[in-house]
Amino acid sequence: MSDDKKLTTRAEDFSAWYNELVLRSELADYSPVKGSMVIRPNGYGIWERMQRALDDMFKESGHVNAYFPLFIPQSFIAKEAKHVEGFAPELAIVTHGGGKELEEPLVVRPTSETIIYHMYAKWVQSYRDLPILINQWANVVRWEMRTRLFLRTLEFLWQEGHTAHATHDEAEAEALTILGIYRKFAEEWMAMPVLTGLKSDSERFAGALRTYCIEAMMQDRKALQAGTSHNLGQNFAKAFDLKFQTEKGEEAFAWNTSWGVSTRLVGGLVMTHGDDNGLVTPPKLAPIEIVIVPIWKTNDERPAMVEAAMKLKAELTGWTGRGASDKLRVHVDDREGIRSGAKYYEWELRGIPLRLELGPKDLEKGSVFSARRDTRAKAPIPRDGVAEAVARLLDTIQADMFAAAKARREAASIRGVTSYDQFKEIMAGDGGFVYAGWNGDPAVEARVKEETKATIRVIPVEEFRSATAPAKCLVTGEPAKYEVVWAKAY
């Protein structure tokens, strides 16, 4: 029972806590290439469930999947002025292939707008060819200077949707539809509350007209951009000659959107829900929802207890109360030679939402003993009707995790800040989401960033705005154009 078995606590050093948790719960490991990482089965399992949930929502809303190549001609990136400006510094470029220098270097995609709209231009002639609603699951490479497991790595996995529409309004509606999907996913699957709204000009995607985002708060009161949805206007259509003939026979450029979320979400999940004992996974995203630990005192007892555990597992996985395609995900830990206490710690580190203990006493009493990961509350559950009770408990855990995360965010949200001095004090101290007025001037934003490291995370949609709108700009005292949310960000 030495201290090296315990994680560094969040209060001691949040950053060290995060790194230790990711490594020790085997979500990921450092790879031999600086800044890139291996996503291990525990982490990939969560990503797979994220993918499935999102993919279902994309398909339900009329999108289809496709795959575009990893390599993009270097000249493509340069075709949209803002885009090249934004991405040039972080490109990985292939100059040689097959032992020869290439005539034109190939960029390893940092994002796929350019190659995709190049292809769309070939595919679209008429308004009848629109809209195109394509998503792809892919890896991208951005040569970041400072990396962090899941949050920022040289290569990461994501989905990127790219759509083309006949009108601005259609594209705008699409961008907002996706924003809604991202929000729903964050809240209902990740149990992670998010603010939705618009990015300021300086935080906007390189080449976009408008960038919408979902913005989450981590337990250290810093913000995490969890997903973005861009209305690209006609910027890329013009750069790639993506034109079509309208109903009236006129030639027009298409309107595009692009949107993405990445494996960064796994990091967001860790920092939203994790505690000093390790990961806490929301049940809906947990590859294993329930771990059964059979308990025995002597070797004589072992076969009977393992058998009872297997029977319990069969009953749980055979239950169809959640629908035939959504069985309870159950694992039995019947390893010998490891004490049950050690198993508890291990499964808690890994964030399994619910543990069921089954020992001779429980058999006798006709119950199983449950331990929630989120609250660590323990209670017996009657063996009769156990599947339904457990499923209900998992729903409760999912809902409670969301409520707890939301309560944390609200506790760290400060509204009605009108003095810049007070703002600086907050940012120098605990930080948090500060709601305040802004005159809309990028220079003000730049100054605040310089002086406090805080940036405008989001210009929130009405739902998240304060009851009374701030009248004045936090910094200049001029009339406020928007209420914005300031925070330090990952």
Added chain:
RNA sequence: CGGGGCGUAGCUUAGCCCGGUAGAGCGCCUGCUUCGGGAGCAGGAGGUCGCAGGUUCAAAUCCUGUCGCCCCGACCA
């Protein structure tokens, strides 16, 4: 790219100042006893001390160079 730290067994590290047979804890393997919150005992496997030079009778230790990684900052999903 600036600042800081670190490279010794799978992991965490002691030893380095002051050169002289490389040690511990965890983990791993075997056996016995254990088993309702991180087990105990006994035995065992595992190391070109990041790499390359140099100094020396002798280098993990001193010197020079080099590579890598982590953390903090500037830049970013």
